[in-house]
Amino acid sequence: MASSALGTCFRALGLAGRALTAIGLTAAGAAGHAADYSGPLFDAHLHYNEEAWNGKTGPHPISDVLARMQRNGVQAIMANSRPNDGTKALAAVIAERRTMGVTGAAGDITVVPFIRLYRNRIDYDNWFRDETIYAMVQDEFARGTAAGPYRGIGEFHLYDSANANGPVAKKLMQFAERNQLAVLAHVDDAAIDLLMAHAPKARLIWAHTGIGGASVARVDALLAKYPWLMGELSYRPGLTCDGGLLCPEWRALLLKYPTRFLIGSDTWINQRWQSYDELMQGYRRWLGALAPEVARQIGWDNGASLFLGGRR
Numbered sequence: 248m249a250s251s252a253l254g255t256c257f258r259a260l261g262l263a264g265r266a267l268t269a270i271g272l273t274a275a276g277a278a279g280h281a282a283d284y285s286g287p288l289f290d291a292h293l294h295y296n297e298e299a300w301n302g303k304t305g306p307h308p309i310s311d312v313l314a315r316m317q318r319n320g321v322q323a324i325m326a327n328s329r330p331n332d333g334t335k336a337l338a339a340v341i342a343e344r345r346t347m348g349v350t351g352a353a354g355d356i357t358v359v360p361f362i363r364l365y366r367n368r369i370d371y372d373n374w375f376r377d378e379t380i381y382a383m384v385q386d387e388f389a390r391g392t393a394a395g396p397y398r399g400i401g402e403f404h405l406y407d408s409a410n411a412n413g414p415v416a417k418k419l420m421q422f423a424e425r426n427q428l429a430v431l432a433h434v435d436d437a438a439i440d441l442l443m444a445h446a447p448k449a450r451l452i453w454a455h456t457g458i459g460g461a462s463v464a465r466v467d468a469l470l471a472k473y474p475w476l477m478g479e480l481s482y483r484p485g486l487t488c489d490g491g492l493l494c495p496e497w498r499a500l501l502l503k504y505p506t507r508f509l510i511g512s513d514t515w516i517n518q519r520w521q522s523y524d525e526l527m528q529g530y531r532r533w534l535g536a537l538a539p540e541v542a543r544q545i546g547w548d549n550g551a552s553l554f555l556g557g558r559r
């Protein structure tokens with residue numbers, strides 16, 4: 248009896264042990280594969296450049312790019328293009344569908360248009376001292392788009408941070424500040440200081456939040472120093488680690504400043520349009536491992552409160 252009871256007891260323990268192991272594995276699995284974020288996305292770095300549409304014969308006509316946004320739950324975009332015609336065409340189609348009451352299609356997507364500084368690739372290296380670009384930006388701003396006024400300028404690039412002190416760079420920062428336009432800037436951390444010195448109250452959105460790999464401590468210090476500075480996270484080196492989840496120090500930074508970050512596709516070449524689904528799924532994955540309210544802030548709310556009056 249006794250030995251049989253003992254045996255039963257051991258068997259029970261064995262079963263319990265296996266059950267606990269199974270639960271333990273399940274819990275670990277759940278932590279490693281939290282459900283992806285399923286809320287709306289605000290794509291805060293989108294280009295609809297000429298080579299995508301190319302006189303309507305390109306590989307990514309408006310219907311194609313809108314379908315990509317839609318199937319990924321992207322409900323608003325900060326759009327700019329080289330030249331600005333791409334943004335204007337996108338804005339016109341969306342505005343038209345909205346006027347016609349088309350929903351469940353492009354009518355559900357809001358365009359936040361930005362003025363691109365580049366008419367062609369040569370302008371990348373010269374815009375900060377080219378007065379004709381300053382004139383072009385003012386012309387565009389006065390005209391606006393079918394979806395409403397422009398809300399920002401950029402994306403612009405500075406490959407040498409000293410050019411942040413170029414005469415046109417300075418004037419554009421001040422123009423943006425005066426007209427409450429946001430600025431999307433692909434620059435290094437040194438240029439952030441220079442640009443902010445021109446226009447301390449400008450809403451500067453740091454494209455890629457330091458694509459050259461500025462340290463997390465440096466990004467932290469800049470966010471603390473400039474309350475209007477936001478970070479957009481495409482291409483940011485060191486952002487994600489195993490399983491596509493945030494690396495620990497980036498996770499800590501995002502949790503420290505949950506209202507200061509945005510996500511973006513950066514469709515600067517057609518290949519980025521081709522991988523648009525994967526890019527958005529990648530964001531949904533790491534957002535899903537954050538607390539739901541933080542995921543929604545970074546995925547949607549921060550962009551919406553900047554540009555849509557917090558709508559949705």
Ligand SMILES: [Zn+2]
Nearest residue numbers: 292402513515
């Ligand atoms: Zn870009």
